[in-house]
Amino acid sequence: MMNLMPGNLFRLSARVVRWSAVITVLALMTGLEAQDHNPFANDPAAAEAGKYHFRINCALCHGLGAHGGGRGADLTRANKKHGNSDAEMVRTIHDGVPGTDMPAALGSIGVEMKDQEIWQVITYLRSIEVRTPPPTGDAAHGKAIFYGAAACSKCHMVEGKGGRLGPDLTSVGTSRSLESIIQSIREPSKELVSGYETATVVTADGKDAKGIVMNEDRFSVQMMDTSERILLLDRDKLRSFQKSPVSLMPPYNTSALNEKDLQDILAYLLTIGSK
Amino acid sequence: MNKLLYNSLIVAALGWCASNAIGQVTSDRLVNSSNEPQNWFMYSGDYSGHRFSTLKQIDAKNAGSLVTKWVYQSGAPSDGSNGRFEATPLAVDGILYGTAQDGRVFALDARSGRPIWRYERPTPPDIRPCCGRVNRGLAILGDKVFFGTLDAHVMALDAKTGHIIWDVAAVDYKQGYSFTVAPLAVKNLIIMSPAGGEYGIRGFVDAYDANTGQRKWRFYTVPEPGQPGGETWEGESWKIGGAPGWVTGTYDPASNEIFWTTGNPSPSNRGEGRAGDNLYSNTLLVLDADTGKLKWHFQFTKHDTHDWDAVEVPMLVDMGGKHLVVQANRNGFFYIIDRSTKKLISATPFGTVTWTHSKDAEGRPAPDKDAEPTFEGRRICPGAAGVTNWFSPAFNPQTGLFYVTANETCNIFSAAPQKYEQGNAYYGSAYFPAGDSPELGAVRALDPLSGKKKWEFEHVTTSAAGLLSTAGGVTFTGDAQGNFILLDAASGKVLWHFQTGGEVHAGPMTFAVDGKQYVAVAAGTSLYAFGLP
Numbered sequence: 001m002m003n004l005m006p007g008n009l010f011r012l013s014a015r016v017v018r019w020s021a022v023i024t025v026l027a028l029m030t031g032l033e034a035q036d037h038n039p040f041a042n043d044p045a046a047a048e049a050g051k052y053h054f055r056i057n058c059a060l061c062h063g064l065g066a067h068g069g070g071r072g073a074d075l076t077r078a079n080k081k082h083g084n085s086d087a088e089m090v091r092t093i094h095d096g097v098p099g100t101d102m103p104a105a106l107g108s109i110g111v112e113m114k115d116q117e118i119w120q121v122i123t124y125l126r127s128i129e130v131r132t133p134p135p136t137g138d139a140a141h142g143k144a145i146f147y148g149a150a151a152c153s154k155c156h157m158v159e160g161k162g163g164r165l166g167p168d169l170t171s172v173g174t175s176r177s178l179e180s181i182i183q184s185i186r187e188p189s190k191e192l193v194s195g196y197e198t199a200t201v202v203t204a205d206g207k208d209a210k211g212i213v214m215n216e217d218r219f220s221v222q223m224m225d226t227s228e229r230i231l232l233l234d235r236d237k238l239r240s241f242q243k244s245p246v247s248l249m250p251p252y253n254t255s256a257l258n259e260k261d262l263q264d265i266l267a268y269l270l271t272i273g274s275k
Numbered sequence: 276m277n278k279l280l281y282n283s284l285i286v287a288a289l290g291w292c293a294s295n296a297i298g299q300v301t302s303d304r305l306v307n308s309s310n311e312p313q314n315w316f317m318y319s320g321d322y323s324g325h326r327f328s329t330l331k332q333i334d335a336k337n338a339g340s341l342v343t344k345w346v347y348q349s350g351a352p353s354d355g356s357n358g359r360f361e362a363t364p365l366a367v368d369g370i371l372y373g374t375a376q377d378g379r380v381f382a383l384d385a386r387s388g389r390p391i392w393r394y395e396r397p398t399p400p401d402i403r404p405c406c407g408r409v410n411r412g413l414a415i416l417g418d419k420v421f422f423g424t425l426d427a428h429v430m431a432l433d434a435k436t437g438h439i440i441w442d443v444a445a446v447d448y449k450q451g452y453s454f455t456v457a458p459l460a461v462k463n464l465i466i467m468s469p470a471g472g473e474y475g476i477r478g479f480v481d482a483y484d485a486n487t488g489q490r491k492w493r494f495y496t497v498p499e500p501g502q503p504g505g506e507t508w509e510g511e512s513w514k515i516g517g518a519p520g521w522v523t524g525t526y527d528p529a530s531n532e533i534f535w536t537t538g539n540p541s542p543s544n545r546g547e548g549r550a551g552d553n554l555y556s557n558t559l560l561v562l563d564a565d566t567g568k569l570k571w572h573f574q575f576t577k578h579d580t581h582d583w584d585a586v587e588v589p590m591l592v593d594m595g596g597k598h599l600v601v602q603a604n605r606n607g608f609f610y611i612i613d614r615s616t617k618k619l620i621s622a623t624p625f626g627t628v629t630w631t632h633s634k635d636a637e638g639r640p641a642p643d644k645d646a647e648p649t650f651e652g653r654r655i656c657p658g659a660a661g662v663t664n665w666f667s668p669a670f671n672p673q674t675g676l677f678y679v680t681a682n683e684t685c686n687i688f689s690a691a692p693q694k695y696e697q698g699n700a701y702y703g704s705a706y707f708p709a710g711d712s713p714e715l716g717a718v719r720a721l722d723p724l725s726g727k728k729k730w731e732f733e734h735v736t737t738s739a740a741g742l743l744s745t746a747g748g749v750t751f752t753g754d755a756q757g758n759f760i761l762l763d764a765a766s767g768k769v770l771w772h773f774q775t776g777g778e779v780h781a782g783p784m785t786f787a788v789d790g791k792q793y794v795a796v797a798a799g800t801s802l803y804a805f806g807l808p
Contacts, residue, residue: 052691055650056705064652064689064707112700217756218735219772 358407753779
């Protein structure tokens with residue numbers, strides 16, 4: 001029995017020390033087994049096995065084809081935010097990434113891979129890696145129109161500068177595929193980022209407002225309107241509250257943003273995301 | 276001896292006896308728990324699993340004036356790394372007994388929330404809980420409380436001090452077993468069943484002598500070849516067939532039968548390699564309490580490939596002249612089974628279901644041929660988490676309504692080959708929210724004689740909050756946004772709500788001390804108690 005009243009703290013400490021010793025030994029063993037280079041490199045059978053492990057353990061966040069999902073980055077990109085070398089990738093998968101949704105490979109809900117399986121997943125990811133050619137656009141010009149003519153910064157923040165109504169785009173260059181970013185620019189309503197649905201409210205006194213829902217529950221709504229004012233609303237005092245799958249962002253078709261300017265903005269976002 | 280002194284001694288002796296009687300919970304008190312509405316003796320409140328109390332001090336008229344009486348902080352990390360606070364505490368003679376994540380057990384002064392004792396189980400680093408380091412509560416019998424550990428031990432603690440009375444390893448946890456269930460005390464036995472359907476365990480229901488910890492019987496929920504049901508498994512798949520019983524069952528003292536339900540076969544989403552019905556996975560087991568012998572059974576989902584554990588509370592309802600066992604099942608159907616004839620009366624959907632459009636000869640929903648997961652993925656409703664799940668339903672005999680938290684979700688079910696390795700996760704699959712999945716939840720009030728919906732209270736997302744209903748004409752629940760909510764039991768109208776600051780991922784309970792009714796619920800990492808001012 002380990003009673004946590006003061007008189008029993010010694011016994012608690014003894015047990016903590018015992019388990020700490022076990023953990024330390026396990027950690028040392030793991031360290032001894034750690035490798036920096038993929039033992040299955042370019043092995044098609046290992047890539048196939050890795051595909052299955054990826055499906056079971058990784059696809060929930062990173063998408064079925066590793067092209068990125070709601071929470072996880074596009075892993076077909078050669079330039080990965082947390083490192084692209086074998087050693088960096090095995091560390092990222094094995095240990096997870098503190099401060100993000102990326103869990104460690106053992107002992108987490110829905111994720112459980114041993115070292116061999118991690119290497120098989122890395123082999124699979126190498127087999128589908130897309131060597132993205134360097135951005136052809138002019139990043140400097142892209143930045144100029146991001147903050148200027150295209151008015152992207154009115155709603156999007158990059159490195160702490162810009163608006164708040166759309167997602168922060170600082171790391172979008174590494175977390176999402178180019179195709180996905182282009183789709184978000186050309187057809188923003190096709191796949192709305194969670195948390196950025198449009199909401200329209202009419203208050204009891206007939207005033208209406210449009211914006212994004214920052215939080216809500218059964219009894220209250222916290223919104224940001226298009227002037228970036230925070231609205232604190234009680235549902236039972238609203239005349240109406242409607243959410244829409246149509247984005248506040250207008251579609252930037254080729255007449256609103258030509259192909260060259262699009263490439264320049266992509267180049268800018270990729271440059272920022274790689275930092 | 277003068278008469279005054281004599282009487283004083285008698286009174287003193289009675290007082291001494293009374294103080295020593297506190298904590299002595301006899302089997303008779305458990306059977307007759309309705310005689311002591313001030314106490315909450317077991318996970319679901321009583322043996323029938325109603326999660327109903329005859330306490331009525333808090334009612335529909337005064338509910339709006341409820342206030343927080345105290346908050347107990349469990350000590351679990353607030354970052355969620357220990358999983359969620361899923362336990363329902365017990366209340367006996369003014370003391371609240373509960374568990375929290377990662378082997379935490381406590382006894383509190385039920386009036387103030389002040390701890391009387393705390394126990395914390397040191398847990399090995401290589402335990403294998405699938406879904407957080409959770410625990411759902413205790414059983415109490417005699418002067419002991421009982422619980423299961425994440426490393427698959429069954430333990431008895433002294434109810435007055437928290438000291439260990441006995442500690443028994445039920446099975447090797449390294450094979451993927453863990454205990455998260457609140458045990459059930461029946462006669463002098465402590466009934467337990469493990470979790471581990473995600474690790475290829477072979478499930479069982481155990482009974483332990485409450486005084487010694489000696490195992491009195493074990494019923495394997497996956498039979499071996501040659502036993503009845505053994506023919507429902509392909510090859511040696513029975514050895515890793517799963518079928519855990521990780522939610523507390525019910526008990527009928529009149530028939531001396533334990534009603535316990537089981538979870539998914541392993542691997543959860545890939546049927547290849549385990550051809551057959553896979554008994555007794557996803558099954559209602561009716562066991563003789565003294566021997567553990569199977570008296571009869573009903574399998575809800577045969578050869579499950581969607582992770583639809585049928586562990587939801589099998590509630591015993593005597594109504595309309597019939598003795599029923601009813602269950603709102605994770606697969607989306609509300610089952611009504613006659614305990615006398617042992618036959619299914621009806622199975623009615625209480626949420627969106629796309630996996631079946633026909634029934635078998637017994638009236639059981641039969642899966643469509645194209646409902647099987649594929650490598651490319653198939654969209655099926657409900658999702659793997661089900662229309663409902665482990666969180667407790669409630670039944671109010673006064674309104675005649677069965678209350679259940681129901682969620683509307685659809686998943687893309689994808690199967691992938693996976694080799695079994697002892698102690699390693701064994702899903703054979705992955706599932707993802709479908710792009711058009713509603714991801715919404717509600718409290719639904721059903722007619723337990725038909726399964727038909729009478730009213731609904733909508734949440735803004737899915738919910739994993741359990742329910743409690745009382746003779747005050749009220750039904751309590753919570754939501755994922757941290758609200759603790761009081762509804763009119765007859766209409767579903769909101770009477771009161773309170774923001775706890777943490778997700779309500781547990782079932783509420785109620786008790787009384789010094790003539791005052793309280794209602795308690797776990798939210799976030801804390802246990803809250805509410806009452807009238």
